[in-house]
Amino acid sequence: MGQHNSEAQQSGIGVLDKAIAVLQAAAQQPCGLAELCAETGLPRATAHRLAVGLEVHRLLRRGPDGRWRPGAALAELSGGTADPLLDATAVVLPKLRDMTGESVQVYRRDGVQRVCVASAEPPSGLRDTVPVGSRLPMTAGSGAKVLTAWADAHTQQAILAEAVFGERTLLEVRRRGWAQSVAEREPGVASVSAPVRDSSGAVVAAVSVSGPVDRIGRKPGARWASDLLDAAESLQERL
Amino acid sequence: MGQHNSEAQQSGIGVLDKAIAVLQAAAQQPCGLAELCAETGLPRATAHRLAVGLEVHRLLRRGPDGRWRPGAALAELSGGTADPLLDATAVVLPKLRDMTGESVQVYRRDGVQRVCVASAEPPSGLRDTVPVGSRLPMTAGSGAKVLTAWADAHTQQAILAEAVFGERTLLEVRRRGWAQSVAEREPGVASVSAPVRDSSGAVVAAVSVSGPVDRIGRKPGARWASDLLDAAESLQERL
């Protein structure tokens, strides 16, 4: 990281976009001012002003180390009615991790990015760590393929214009019901992903297993697709 | 309600304050544009633009009825690490409600307001309904007294300048460990509140029982303080 977020959503209100960029940076990891600037690309004075403003509203708080983190008002505003998907992941992801022995994540699409909304990983050893709150591109990776394959036509078009995969791949993903990638988004990392559907049948997230190519091999699908589809099913039952 | 929020926090960034006012309105109850305007005091065009902007960022979503509600990004940004206090209330408040037969709430202070962050109430009959997300003044009511009694000096000063209670009352609240009120914030409603402390001993919330004076009587403390202190203790064990 250390690369600011040039693909963030644009609401048409600059202040709002910037404030949310600051929120997103702090949601990813506790931030001092330097990290906020690096993550958001905002000048120091601007990042500081927005962070302090968000702090006043309790959307951000400062820990003992003075770094900004998500504040209590976020959970309050979400209504105490927790996100059913997040609740489901708390049960399903640890099992999937234990079954595969690898890192597992759930991603949602947000415009032309995907957000890691939940993850679980082995306690130690070589593993692909994706922090909750991470925002990844939709242009590469098995999670991206899954989320794109079931996105609306307009979004698909926008993504395919830049992606390393094409329409043929998306057809295959839809037919097969899962996607894999090898060293596509990140060198040395392979992954498999499957769609998660809500009660109306709409694809709302992607569940993934990822790890080092050296250990996983170049055909992770053959190894994990079955487990992954079971996990997706398990998540779906809870939505 | 239907009275816009004239005591909202001021961060020094107007757009931010307004956007958060919109978020707060939608967190309290699903809103159409008219409700957003009534709650926030913003002109229609402004409220609409901000709501749509928040929707782009998934901080708000629209339900099937077209009304704005909290969006999934709020829970995601809060880190999936749910608020321990909200988790605790889910266990403790139903018990307190059943024990007292009245409505129960937990409030946090946000500047010179208090926010209802959790509640439970009897399924029917005359009861004091306080929706989660409601923002109440700190100038009257037992919850306000408790939150003020343990607030920082600067905040106490600001609140006491407008409150129906004085320093003498706060001393009493601190000495006794709970507060009561009768027809103070709202005609016909009596309540008792006790402080909830976090693991470092700081008062972070107030837990309250409230109901009709006619049923409760004019000395609700005598009736419920004990139950309330037990509930506060129970919450504290979980923080």
Place this chain on the structure above:
DNA sequence: TATGCTGTCCCACACAGCGATACTACAATC
């Protein structure tokens, strides 16, 4: 048809947000 309400869009312009700069505090190095 008239009225009322909802959601959405437009655009001239006032002023709110901006950010380069400066300040304070602290730590590390020479």
Place this chain on the structure above:
DNA sequence: GATTGTAGTATCGCTGTGTGGGACAGCATA
């Protein structure tokens, strides 16, 4: 001690952004 670097915080003239009255479209009701 002097210098340098980094963090957090504050300032203020400038100008581009956010504003909101008004208009429009759609729908429901009398």
